[in-house]
Amino acid sequence: MTSRSIKSLLSVLAVAGLYSSGSFAQNVQSTEYLKEMKRIKAEYSKGMKQIAAAKNGNEWDERYHQLQGFMGSPGPSALSNQALCDHLKTIDANELEYVGSIIESDATSKSLAGCRTALLNKIQFNLKNRHASFDMESDIANIRPIAFEIREVDENRDRFSYEGLGPKEVMLSFDDGPRASTTPHILDMLKKAGVKAAFFNLGSNALSNKKLVSRVLEEGHILGSHTFTHTLMMASKVRCGKISYDQFLAEMISGHIGVYNAQNYVDPFFRFPNGDADSDMRRNVKELGLKDFRWNADSHDWFYSPGVISDYEKRRQTILRTFVMELKGEKVVDNTGHVIFQEKPASMKDRGIVLFHDIHQQTVDTLPLILNYLADNGYKVVLLTSANYRHERSTVVEQADQYMHSHGISMSQILPPRTADGQVYDSSAFKAKVDFYSLMPQLTKPELVPVGPEVCAMEAQVRALQVNSRQNADEISRLKKQIADTIRIRTANASNE
Ligand SMILES: [Zn+2]
Known part of the structure; x- marks a missing residue:
């Protein structure tokens, strides 16, 4: 076969969709490649099925991260990366969008190096088409102004919660970002509504998107941290021996220092992933001069992805409806008599700190509807903050800075290690490289008492019941009380010994 006829064969195959990369010639005959492709396809679709079957936030989060782990290192050879790329090129654009934040993340910058740009272009093309048909641009243009106030909260509080808000007052908060393809739209929308929000960034994402961090600050939003x-x-993992307490400290402190390092500024606020914390962790956060920033209304934006509701308009209407029900806090019963929403205490009704995520496209899609709902129904957006907001550095930042100067070390030595090629943070190798107790001597060391397998088993039971969290609310709170009692008794016994 002449090279000319090979070329024309390839172009025929390209038209037929059978050939999409330069390595065709060597790969198509390779049984090794075909075998690897089969494995990759199976692993990937298993991961997607597990995510789709998740019935609560923790489970969904856990499984999405598992898929991210797989896509970050799909297999032992370059062939594995090639097979993953080739497979992703064949999947539907909507599904691709679903894993878009994985494709964009540091975690896959090596494994998807050969196809990342093409995949992101496909997602962008899909988004543009959809926006054109649903007129997203005019949605943004039609965002109406909302009443807004910046409110200082008592400086002596350890935590920030809905208690700082009155009736018909809402605080908006966005976790897990920043992300290049979604965060800028959210900032545009908030600006259009004339309101400010709180962003709880991951250290790793802040360092990869420094310009966005700068924009968050310039536009007057709160910048807090949310681990590295x-x-x-x-808390649950430490209790059940799955991670060490030092790993928690490393995540929290490196996360805060990481966000600080992006633009030499971070507000003294920290938010626990999943809100999962114990009293030792909360005490340490306080000792570092940080406030524990909570939420009481979950918009469920993380849950209603294209994988759960494929129709665009139905998806954003569902998120809007869920947001409104969460905010109202009234009891809601469906037409079969099942309670979908339990009634909230009067002090939590029709107000709240709302949890969103600035890393999901469905959040971008729905936010214009949510902002206009607030504007049209007499709500006020309030930015709760402390007196030293934008004025002084928190203890943890001060101490990290002093330590670095006196020991002649750089910021990178406090952050998690990077991989050998220096491209990504190696979260699997996450461990403290400095002794945080000598760096921050005010930290109280926890008296770690092994809680025993029964507590871990009860916690697993709680997670299973959270599949129908609203219907199982009584049983969940009974188990949580039993868990707390068991831990308290064990801790008391341990300190008596
Ligand atoms: Zn989070």
Whole structure:
């Protein structure tokens, strides 16, 4: 076969969709490649099925991160990366969008190096088409102004919560970013409504998107931290021996220092992933001069992805409806008599700190509807903050800075290690490289008492019941009380010994 006829064969195959990369000739005959492709396809679709079957936030988060782990290192050879790329090129654009934040993330910058740009272009093309048909641009243009106030909260509080808000007052908060393809739209929308929000960034994402961090600050939003790599359920994992307490400290402190390092500024606020924390962790956060920033209304933006509701308009209407029900806090019963929403206490009704995520496209899609709902129904957006907001550095930042100067070390030595090629943070190798107790001597060391397998088993039971969290609310709170009692008794016994 002449090279000319090979070329024309390739172009025929390209038209037929059978050939899409330069390595065709060597790969198509390689049984090794075909075998690897089969494995990759199976692993990937298993991961997607597991995500789709998740019935609560923690489970969804856990499984999405598992898929991210797989896509970051799909296999031992370059062939594995090639097979993953080739497979992703064949999947539907909507599904591709669903894993878009994985494709964009540091975690896959090596494995998807050969196809990342093409995949992101496909996602962008899909988004543009959809926006054209749903007129997203005019949605943004039609965002109406909302009443807004910046409110200082008592400086002596350890935590920030809905208690700082009155009736018909809402605080908006966005976790897990920043992300290049979504965060800028959210900032545009907030600007159009004339309101400010709180952004709880991951250290890793802040360092990869420094310009966006600068924009968040310039536009007057709160910039807090949310760990370095978003280790989930940290209190539960420490209790059950899945991670060490030092790993929690490393996640929290490196996350805060990481966000600080992006633009030499961070507000003294920290938010626990999943809100999962114990009293030792909360005490340490306080000792570092940080406030524990909570939420009481979950918009469920993370849940209603294209994988759960494929229709664009139905998806954003569902998120809007869920947001409104969460905010109202009234009891809602469906037409079969099941309670979908339990009634909230009067002090939590029709107000709240709302949790969103600036890394999901469905959040971008729905935010114009949510902002206009607030504008048209007499709500006020309030930015709760402390007196030293934008004025002084928190203890943890001050101490990290002093330590670095006196020991002649750089910021990178406090952050998690990077991989050998220096491209990504190696979260699997996450461990403290400095002794945080000598760096920050005010930190109280926890008296770690092994809680025993029964507590871990009860926690697993709680997670299973959260599949129908609203219907199982009574049983969940009974188990949580039992868990707390068991831990308290064990801790008391341990200190008596
Ligand atoms: Zn989060």
